[in-house]
Amino acid sequence: MAGEPQPDCLFCKIVSGDVPATIVRETETTVAFRDINPQAPTHILVIPRVHHRDAATLAAAEPQIAADILREAGHIAADEKITDTGYRVVFNTGAGAGQTVFHAHAHVLGGRGMQWPPG
Ligand code: AMP
Ligand code: ZN
Numbered sequence: 704m705a706g707e708p709q710p711d712c713l714f715c716k717i718v719s720g721d722v723p724a725t726i727v728r729e730t731e732t733t734v735a736f737r738d739i740n741p742q743a744p745t746h747i748l749v750i751p752r753v754h755h756r757d758a759a760t761l762a763a764a765e766p767q768i769a770a771d772i773l774r775e776a777g778h779i780a781a782d783e784k785i786t787d788t789g790y791r792v793v794f795n796t797g798a799g800a801g802q803t804v805f806h807a808h809a810h811v812l813g814g815r816g817m818q819w820p821p822g
Pocket of ligand 1: 736737738740741794795803804
């Protein structure tokens with residue numbers, strides 16, 4: 704069921720503590736941890752504790768938690784001192800756009816120059 708922990712979901716296992724992660728911030732509704740394969744000096748994932756397959760599905764079901772993720776992205780940028788130089792918040796949605804873990808997550812990327820459009 705949407706929102707319920709999924710037994711085969713990697714990020715549900717990070718939320719439960721069954722899979723270790725370098726956690727940088729936690730709230731009642733979110734967990735943020737360093738990406739295992741960083742694409743920038745700062746590369747942190749912010750996820751909801753509840754399971755939804757992507758950001759749009761999360762936002763439709765639990766808009767307050769989607770807002771919590773964006774607020775956390777801002778706190779992370781401040782903590783990482785990348786607010787002034789600029790940073791990117793990315794929700795890959797669907798395999799064709801590069802989504803590999805189907806538990807909603809924001810990538811917070813910064814600490815280097817970035818190109819537009821993204822690849
Ligand atoms: P996406 O490709 O948008 O679904 O993003 C999934 C991200 O999860 C990728 O950037 C991976 O590097 C990252 N990732 C996969 N496994 C782990 C893990 N155990 N701990 C932290 N990050 C992970
Ligand atoms: Zn999950």
